[in-house]
Structure formats: structure tokens, C-alpha cells
Amino acid sequence: MNVYFLGTGTSQGIPVIGCSDPVCRSEDLRDKRLRVSVWIYDNDFSLVIDCGPDFRAQMLKSECSHIDALLFTHEHADHTAGLDDIRPFYFQQGDIPIFAHERVLKNLAKRFDYIFETENKYPGAPSVTAIKVEADQSFNIKKQLIVPINASHGNLQVFGYKIGKLAYLTDVKTIEDSEIEKIKGVEVLVINALRKETHATHFNLDEALAFIEKVNPGKTY
The missing domain is CATH 3.60.15.10 (Ribonuclease Z/Hydroxyacylglutathione hydrolase-like)
Structure with a gap:
């Protein structure tokens, strides 16, 4: 892929x-x-x-x-x-x-x-x-399984997606542990890190690094 x-x-x-x-x-x-x-x-x-x-x-x-x-x-x-x-x-x-x-x-x-x-x-x-x-319903595009990952962008619900060995999440501020379980140990994680200072609707750098530790991916972008 x-x-x-x-x-x-x-x-x-x-x-x-x-x-x-x-x-x-x-x-x-x-x-x-x-x-x-x-x-x-x-x-x-x-x-x-x-x-x-x-x-x-x-x-x-x-x-x-x-x-x-x-x-x-x-x-x-x-x-x-x-x-x-x-x-x-x-x-x-x-x-x-x-x-x-x-x-x-x-x-x-x-x-x-x-x-x-x-x-x-x-x-x-x-x-x-x-x-x-739907938040808890995977689906297929061609033969590729897509798993929605539910997260929050401030007060707004957003989806990330797990596609094969990739987890892609953008514009995320908070995410429940149950959703993190869906992507733990994934080979490649893509996650937002807007800036060093705290932001109301996005991970800052420290929050992104803490999230990476929880997921424990092979590689992160």
C-alpha cells in the first residue's frame, strides 16, 4: 500500500x-x-x-x-x-x-x-x-477494509480511519481509550501536532507525543 x-x-x-x-x-x-x-x-x-x-x-x-x-x-x-x-x-x-x-x-x-x-x-x-x-461499523472499498476511528476536534466529532496497517487521524484533540485500542501497535500512524503551545481543538506537540506512546506504532508521521 x-x-x-x-x-x-x-x-x-x-x-x-x-x-x-x-x-x-x-x-x-x-x-x-x-x-x-x-x-x-x-x-x-x-x-x-x-x-x-x-x-x-x-x-x-x-x-x-x-x-x-x-x-x-x-x-x-x-x-x-x-x-x-x-x-x-x-x-x-x-x-x-x-x-x-x-x-x-x-x-x-x-x-x-x-x-x-x-x-x-x-x-x-x-x-x-x-x-x-457509522462509528462502530467497518466497511470495504474494493477489497480493502476501512475501520472508522471516532475522535473529537474540540466539540466536533470527527473520524479517523484505519486502512490496513495505517491509522490516519487529523484534526484530533481528544480520543477515547476504546478507540485507541483499535489502532494499538499499528505499523504506521499519521497524527496531527499543530504547534508547541496548547490549542483548543488540535493536539499540540506534547499531546501528540503522549498519544504516540499510547498507540505504540512502528512509525509515526
Whole structure:
């Protein structure tokens, strides 16, 4: 299984518009980060988790030409605003399966109503097959088992996903021990660590390191 990090930046991306901070002015490629998304693929499946405002650029750079499904962690714009750019995939493949919490699907249907419409649909608009993800119900994409991991992003419920030997969690602040049990000893863990200082809705560095100790993965990003 291959994991391609499409974006690892904050909700505004890095550099931030109008920012004169040394990080924003840096020429170091590690200080140039798009909005959070990941492409996970193998010989017989291809899926993307989240599609923020940078989705089109991310797909072009990665040369991703096919997706079997799009998974969402939550509804914030930095994770969903690029949904319209699934159009090239839709034109080639037909309706794109999207997996998300019921709350997230309702939010997307409100914001992107033209994508979810079934009558009098504009011919250039993409279409999706919306599939509800339940906290305690695993599901398959092709032959790949996907295990939802329930967590909290401040007061907002979010999903992480365990896919094979990978556990992917982003925008997490708290997570129950029962959910940690689902990913203990995983080969690869991907987790957020927003900054050194405490943050209301994200792990800071110390919290992320403590979480890594609990999970005890083979490798962490």
C-alpha cells in the first residue's frame, strides 16, 4: 500500500496570505504546505481522504488519475471545499462514492446542492453516491477494509480511519481509550501536532507525543 501526503498544512495553508512571519517568508520546501489530504492506493484500489481548497493542484501534482472513493474526516472547509473538482473523475468514472458521517453528508448536500441534485441537474456538474459512515461499523472499498476511528476536534466529532496497517487521524484533540485500542501497535500512524503551545481543538506537540506512546506504532508521521 502506498501513502502520498497531498497536504499537511494548517487550515489557511502555509504560507498564509499577507503573512510576514519568517516561516511564511521561508524558502524551505518544508514551510510550504497545502491543506490536509492524503491519497492511499495500491494495485487494485485508490482512495483520497478529504478534498480541501487545494484538491485540484494536489491531484495534478500527484498524477492521481482514478479514485474509487473519497472519504471525509469532517465538514470544515479546509477538508471539503474542493469537492467540485471531482468533476474530471466523474466524467471518466461516473458517480463518485463519498463516505462520511451523516452530519457531514448533510452539510455537503447543503453547500454543494447541485452535486447532490437528481432532477434538473446541470449537465456539467459532478454526481456522488453518498454513503453514511457509522462509528462502530467497518466497511470495504474494493477489497480493502476501512475501520472508522471516532475522535473529537474540540466539540466536533470527527473520524479517523484505519486502512490496513495505517491509522490516519487529523484534526484530533481528544480520543477515547476504546478507540485507541483499535489502532494499538499499528505499523504506521499519521497524527496531527499543530504547534508547541496548547490549542483548543488540535493536539499540540506534547499531546501528540503522549498519544504516540499510547498507540505504540512502528512509525509515526
